[in-house]
Amino acid sequence: MANTMDPNNPSGDIVDRFADIEVLRYTVPGFEELPLNKKLFIYYLTEAALAGRDILWDQNGKYNLTLRQIAEGIYRNYTGDRNDKNFKAFETYLKQIEFGNGAYHHYSTDKFTPEFTQQWFENELRQLLNKDKALADRLNPEAIRMTERLLFDPSFMAKRVNQAEGEDLILTSANNLYEGVSQKEVEDYFARIKNPKDETPVSYGLNTKVIKQNGKVTELPYKVGGLYSPAIERIVENLEKALPYSETELQHKSIVELIKFYRTGDLRTFDNYSIMWTEDTTPTVDFINGFIESYGDPLGMTGSWESIVNFKNEKASRRTEIISNEAQWFEDRSPVDPRFRKPEVKGVSAKVINAAILAGDSYPSTPIGINLPNANWIRAAHGSKSVTIENITQAYDDASHGNGFNEEFVIDKPTRELLDKYLFITDNLHTDLHECLGHGSGRLLPGVDPDALKAHGSTLEETRADLFALYYLADPHMVELGLLDNPDAYNAEYYKYMLNGLMTQLMRIEPGKDVEEAHMRNRKLIAEWVLEHGKKDNVVELVNKNGKTYVKINDYKQLRELFGELLAEIQRIKSEGDYEAGARLVEQYAVKVDPRLHKEVLDRYSTLSIAPYKGFVNPVYTPVTDNNGNITDIKVTYEEEYLPQMFRYSDNYSPLTR
Numbered sequence: 001m002a003n004t005m006d007p008n009n010p011s012g013d014i015v016d017r018f019a020d021i022e023v024l025r026y027t028v029p030g031f032e033e034l035p036l037n038k039k040l041f042i043y044y045l046t047e048a049a050l051a052g053r054d055i056l057w058d059q060n061g062k063y064n065l066t067l068r069q070i071a072e073g074i075y076r077n078y079t080g081d082r083n084d085k086n087f088k089a090f091e092t093y094l095k096q097i098e099f100g101n102g103a104y105h106h107y108s109t110d111k112f113t114p115e116f117t118q119q120w121f122e123n124e125l126r127q128l129l130n131k132d133k134a135l136a137d138r139l140n141p142e143a144i145r146m147t148e149r150l151l152f153d154p155s156f157m158a159k160r161v162n163q164a165e166g167e168d169l170i171l172t173s174a175n176n177l178y179e180g181v182s183q184k185e186v187e188d189y190f191a192r193i194k195n196p197k198d199e200t201p202v203s204y205g206l207n208t209k210v211i212k213q214n215g216k217v218t219e220l221p222y223k224v225g226g227l228y229s230p231a232i233e234r235i236v237e238n239l240e241k242a243l244p245y246s247e248t249e250l251q252h253k254s255i256v257e258l259i260k261f262y263r264t265g266d267l268r269t270f271d272n273y274s275i276m277w278t279e280d281t282t283p284t285v286d287f288i289n290g291f292i293e294s295y296g297d298p299l300g301m302t303g304s305w306e307s308i309v310n311f312k313n314e315k316a317s318r319r320t321e322i323i324s325n326e327a328q329w330f331e332d333r334s335p336v337d338p339r340f341r342k343p344e345v346k347g348v349s350a351k352v353i354n355a356a357i358l359a360g361d362s363y364p365s366t367p368i369g370i371n372l373p374n375a376n377w378i379r380a381a382h383g384s385k386s387v388t389i390e391n392i393t394q395a396y397d398d399a400s401h402g403n404g405f406n407e408e409f410v411i412d413k414p415t416r417e418l419l420d421k422y423l424f425i426t427d428n429l430h431t432d433l434h435e436c437l438g439h440g441s442g443r444l445l446p447g448v449d450p451d452a453l454k455a456h457g458s459t460l461e462e463t464r465a466d467l468f469a470l471y472y473l474a475d476p477h478m479v480e481l482g483l484l485d486n487p488d489a490y491n492a493e494y495y496k497y498m499l500n501g502l503m504t505q506l507m508r509i510e511p512g513k514d515v516e517e518a519h520m521r522n523r524k525l526i527a528e529w530v531l532e533h534g535k536k537d538n539v540v541e542l543v544n545k546n547g548k549t550y551v552k553i554n555d556y557k558q559l560r561e562l563f564g565e566l567l568a569e570i571q572r573i574k575s576e577g578d579y580e581a582g583a584r585l586v587e588q589y590a591v592k593v594d595p596r597l598h599k600e601v602l603d604r605y606s607t608l609s610i611a612p613y614k615g616f617v618n619p620v621y622t623p624v625t626d627n628n629g630n631i632t633d634i635k636v637t638y639e640e641e642y643l644p645q646m647f648r649y650s651d652n653y654s655p656l657t658r
C-alpha cells in the first residue's frame with residue numbers, strides 16, 4: 001500500500017483530491033540506470049511532448065486557452081481569504097479544468113459547472129486585468145466575453161462531444177474541430193474528396209479544422225505555418241534535438257518523417273511515418289507524438305494531440321513477447337467464423353513499457369495500454385505496435401489496496417482473496433491480450449467500408465478487443481505458456497469485469513444520465529449481454545444480500561463460452577459492416593442505466609472515499625551540467641504537486657498564449 005507518503009516509493013501516492021478526481025503519482029523504475037544517451041533522448045522527447053499541451057486545450061474548445069489564462073491568473077494573483085466560499089469553489093473549478101484540458105470533463109465531456117458566483121468572478125477578473133497589463137493586452141475582449149458566457153450560461157457550448165443519435169453531432173458538439181459547418185456539410189465534403197476505390201486511404205481530417213470560407217467547406221491543417229504553428233515549431237525543434245540519439249537507422253528515419261509531417265501537414269507523410277514507426281520494433285526508447293486518437297470528434301476523424309514517451313520494461317516484456325509469438329495460434333482458434341479470421345497475422349509487436357512522460361490527451365488521465373497505428377490498411381499490411389504501461393498499472397494497484405472497495409462490492413471472502421491473489425496479473429494480461437491480439441485480430445470482408453459502423457465504431461471495436469482478451473485469458477494455453485500458474489486464475493478478472501460492467505462503473509455516471517463513453521459502453525454491452533444470455537442456465541446473477549446487490553458468478557466455464565459467442569457476433573458485425581445489428585446491440589445493452597441499481601451503487605460508493613476518476617502528475621526531469629555547460633546527467637524527481645505542475649507548464653510550455 002503506497003497511498004501514504006512513502007518517500008522511498010511514491011508510486012500510487014495521492015497528490016490531490018477534488019470533485020470526482022484523484023491525482024496520483026507514478027514513478028519511472030529503471031530510468032536512473034539508463035545510459036546517458038538514452039536519458040538525453042528521453043529528455044528531448046519529453047520536451048517535445050510538453051510543447052504540445054496548448055494544442056489539445058484549443059482543440060477541446062475555442063475559449064479554453066483564454067479560460068485557462070484568466071483562471072490561473074485569478075488564482076495566482078488572489079490576495080483575499082483563501083477559505084472564502086467562492087474562492088474554494090473556484091479552486092475546485094480550476095483543478096477540474098486543468099484535469100479536463102479545458103472546460104469539459106475528460107470522460108463525460110459535459111461542461112463543468114462553476115459553484116462560485118458570477119459577481120465574484122467578474123470582480124476578480126476586473127482586478128486581474130487591471131493588475132496584469134500584459135495579459136489584458138494579450139486577451140481578445142470578445143474572447144473574454146465568450147469565456148464568461150461559457151462559464152455562466154449552462155446551455156452555451158454545453159458538451160464537448162455529443163453522440164446523441166439523430167442530432168447534428170457537429171453543431172451540438174462544443175469542440176473546436178469544426179466551425180460554422182453542419183454534420184451534413186462535413187459528411188458531404190469528405191464523401192466528395194474520398195475515393196472509395198483507394199486501398200490505402202489517408203486518415204482524412206486527422207490534422208485539420210474544418211471550416212467554411214467564402215461559403216465553401218474547407219480544411220485548415222495543423223502544421224508549421226498553419227494552425228497551431230508556434231506549438232508545432234517547438235515540438236519540431238525538440239524532435240530535432242532528440243534525433244541524434246535515435247537508437248536505430250529506422251527510428252532516425254521515422255523521426256525525420258514525423259518532422260516532415262509537422263512541417264507539411266501531408267497525411268501521406270504521416271502514413272509513411274506510421275509504417276516506419278510500426279516496423280521499428282527494436283529500440284528501448286519509443287514515443288508517440290501527434291494527432292492520434294479520434295474520440296474527441298463525434299465523427300471519429302480528427303486526432304486529439306497527445307504524446308507518451310516510454311522505454312521498455314525488459315522483464316515484463318517477456319510476457320507480451322510470449323503472447324505475440326503465439327498470435328497465429330490464437331487467431332486460428334478464435335471462436336469466430338473462419339471467413340473473418342486473418343489467414344496470416346502480421347507483425348503483432350507487443351511490449352511492456354514504463355512511461356516517462358504523459359502529455360496532451362494522455363495527461364493527466366491516461367490509458368494503460370495502447371495499440372497503434374489506427375489506420376486499418378497499415379495495420380493489415382504492416383501490423384501494429386502494442387504496449388501495456390506497467391508503471392501506470394502499478395501505481396493504480398498501489399493506490400487501490402486498502403481503500404475498502406472490495407469489502408463493499410465483492411460478494412464474499414473467497415472471491416476477495418481470489419482478487420487479491422490474481423487480479424493484478426490477470427488484469428495486466430487482459431490488457432496485453434486486448435492490445436496485442438484483440439485489436440489486431442480478424443479481418444473485414446472485401447469491399448467493406450472500415451467506417452461502416454459509424455458512431456458505434458469505437459464502442460464495437462473496444463468490445464471486440466475486450467472479448468478476445470476475456471475469451472483467451474481462460475484458455476488452458478495461458479498456463480501451458482507459463483503466463484499463469486493456476487488454471488482458475490482468470491476467475492479474478494472475470495469477476496471484476498462483470499462487477500464493473502454491471503455495477504461499479506456506474507459510479508462514473510451522474511443520476512439520470514446514459515452511458516456514453518466508448519469503453520464504458522463496451523463493458524456494459526458485454527456484461528449485460530452475457531447476464532441475459534446466461535439466464536436460463538443461471539451463469540451469472542445479481543443477488544440481494546442484506547439489501548445490497550452483488551454479482552454472483554455460478555459457472556465460470558460457461559461464462560467463457562458466452563464471451564466466445566458474443567465475440568463471434570461482434571466480429572461478424574465488424575467484418576460485414578453490419579451497422580444495423582451493431583447499433584441494435586449498443587442501444588439494447590450499452591446505453592440505458594437501471595436507475596434503482598445506479599442509485600444503490602452511488603450510495604454505496606459515497607460511504608467510501610474513492611474517486612471515480614484518476615489521473616497523474618508527471619515526474620520532473622532536470623539536466624545536470626558540468627562547468628562547460630555539457631549535460632552530464634538527467635535527474636528525475638517525484639515531488640511536484642498538481643497545480644504547481646500545471647502552472648509550470650503554462651509558464652514554460654505555452655507557445656499558443658504568448
Ligand code: ZN
Nearest residue numbers: 434439462465
Ligand atoms: Zn482498445
